[in-house]
Amino acid sequence: MAMVLLAGGFLLPAQDNEKKEEDLKNPHEGKAEAVEAGRKQFLNSCSGCHGPNAEGGRGPRLLKSGVVRGSSNRQLFTLIKDGVKGSDMPPTKAPDEKIWEMVSFVKNLNAPAYEANASGNAESGGKLFHGKAGCAGCHAIAGKGGVIGPDLTNAGMSRSYANLRESLLQPSERPSEGYLGVTVTLRDGKKISGIAKNNTNYSIQVMDRQSKLYLLNKLEVSEIVFKKSSLMPEDFGKRLSKAEIDDVLAYVSRQVERVPVPGGEAGAKEQ
């Protein structure tokens, strides 16, 4: 089987071959207990290289990984079973059933949050989001909320649960593009604070908290100070109880533009 080298040295069977074969079915598909069993195996056998939270280390990152998201069951199963020749990824002697549990875990790391069966209480989470936790001060859902943080109306589909959790508890790990905090000093001394929607050597586009846009030519700018950390407070892990965190995550995970339905149609037509 032909292999292709992807970002991060992650080897996968070539897509062309894959198209010719029907994908394998994971016997544990949709089973939360298989995800949990896979997680335990992962901690024992895989986390040494891939990191305890699958964030990557000697081996590639598996969390929020486009490569994993784009991989078929067959590709992931084969990779775990056979390992990757010429790399540190060894084959495994684990029975197929156990391998499928690992596939379930890795896939779940990257599944949309909506499908991750979040355990918290979404209703309580909604009250926290729009109330005491203060999330809506910066984030909007269906037009309700602030503008200084990413819109979360479709967060349940556009992000994985793990990603949402990380964003809530360690927001500076991976700040969202277009939401970097910035203060721009103009040549006349005026200061503009907000988020940098774009920045080049020749222009910068800044939005302030009132959603006012400043389209600035660098000729009129004397200094730019970016905030190193995310504008999102770092202390939600302390401000909220464990249950409240789960509730907020459950609420955000339920936010989808469209409730997903299996199937659908494809194709394009010129009209």
Added chain:
Amino acid sequence: MRVKQFAVVAAMMAAGAMPAQVRYEDILKGPSGNWLTYAGDYAGQRHSPLKQITTANANQMTAKWVHHVENAKRLECVPLVYDGIMYVTDSNLVIALDARTGRKIWQYKAEQVKRQDINRGVALLGDRVYFATSDAHLVALDRKTGGLLWSKPYADTKKGYFATVAPFAAKNLIVVGVSGGDSGMRGFVAAYKADSGEEAWRIYTIPARGEPGSESWGDLTLDWGGGGTWLSGTYDPALNSLFWTTGNPWPDFYGGDRKGDNLYSDSLLSLDVDTGKMKWYFQFTPNDVWDWDAQAWPVLIDMPVNGKMRKVVLHANRNGFFYVLDRVTGEYLRATPYVEKLSWAKGIDAKGRPILIPGQEPTPGGKVACPSVRGASNWMSPSYSPATGLLYVPTLEQCDVYTSSSKHPEPMKGFAGTGAESVPSEPGKFYMRALDPKTGAKKWDYPMTGDASSWAGTVSTAGGVLFFGDDDGQMVALDSKDGRHLWHFNTGQRLTASPITYEVAGKQYVAIATATDVMAFGLFEPAPSVPLVKERIED
């Protein structure tokens, strides 16, 4: 001095020199520095009052910026511009750009849509951006952030519908149409409340059984008759009339299963904008078997007809005739052929019906007829200059071999009753053609080299310049008076969209979506040296 000038401009923009919202009244005024609706104004003239670029200085134009749209293959959107921000679309994608630099401010992607059809652009109203996904959801976005407000399905893909339309905004309504008429569906136009997305009205372009017009169909074809509504519309606020075109009857190339006129396919509809009630219709090609959708742009002007000023609508139809109708009543006033390659009709009679030339219909073995299936013109936008009194129409002189099949039509299976292909020995040729609406006569012609693959439209300006995309992928500027070449720029790509013009911070730009990019042009200026600005990162 220059720095000071920039600072003043920035301060003006920041201070909200423009109203914070795109008001209906603003769209009513027509284009200014902004370009607020598909054709620039409700009358569909695509004529801008901007005149920084003139016939005298257009030869000093140059590219100002290029924005590459990732994964784009065929952009067909008309960019809209408000308050220095440009809004462009691709399939299931909206991007807001800094209109001076082409830098992205936000983007919205409808990730869950399974279809990937082309898209013709957005509508702006209030502080919202509206657009249609390929699977016919009307989506409302926050204009400043791109945040999703709502996404509502308005047509069912399982019933043969999809969407490419640029929504139309007037009063508190957003009007949309549907595609799918080449494979069987029942066309409609629908209006939604701009704030809530609640449906205000819906009118089908194919009558229901028993309704007037239903007798002009066959049994099966009545349910699946097509009449797509995939192009946006024009609007006369004084009459409260919306003008919307309808597409071909289905199956496209075989009329035997739909004997009759097939109302209201291939027509121009005048609709009450508040209720959707049909005021009148005019059908250009009854019982069409050449796939000549009426999706060419209806242009509204007032002009003398037989010594009396009339409110008219101009329509350079795919079928090769240039029509003038009274837009108050729908009365047929005149039609003149605007292409030489026209074989299917001798002319149009006093009631507006074509006088057919027998034997021009598609046959199982193939019949050469003209214009081609793409029409003498198509959805690519013409423009009208009040200064010259001319309508500028991208025109295709071409014939096709049309084939038909009497096979029992099955809807939603891609069956169109067969099709059309070009005649290898007779390649088509594009012209930029200036027509005089008062007489229907051709005033001037600008032939284009190329392989007859253009789908690009026009924009005309008070500077006396006509901009358009040619059949070789070049942006071209002509003197709108006489068609004299002023300037051109090779974009290196096939052009399948219509240009616009706008102004930001005292500078006029001309922009067009190419196959994979959005490009903006303006007058050459020496570039100031931009010193590197000190950047720091702080906790």
